[in-house]
Amino acid sequence: MLGYFFTKQKCDRCSGSFATGWIQSMHDDLALCMGYKEAETRRSDYLEAVEVESAAVRHGVFNFPGIAETKLVKENIASRT
Numbered sequence: 151m152l153g154y155f156f157t158k159q160k161c162d163r164c165s166g167s168f169a170t171g172w173i174q175s176m177h178d179d180l181a182l183c184m185g186y187k188e189a190e191t192r193r194s195d196y197l198e199a200v201e202v203e204s205a206a207v208r209h210g211v212f213n214f215p216g217i218a219e220t221k222l223v224k225e226n227i228a229s230r231t
């Protein structure tokens with residue numbers, strides 16, 4: 151059985167079609183249409199997201215949630231100290 155991510159029919163950000171393909175965001179676990187993915191690559195923190203995700207994969211983490219989740223965790227930890 152396919153996971154929830156693979157059953158999505160529309161872009162999580164703009165509700166656009168997946169007719170030309172789709173991919174997971176580098177920032178979180180949302181499914182993006184190719185048009186929105188292009189927009190995501192222009193974000194100022196996109197290269198950071200790619201580097202962090204690549205490092206996670208090199209360390210065996212194949213379900214990395216993206217830097218948005220990682221930043222939230224770091225902020226939560228910092229607020230407790």
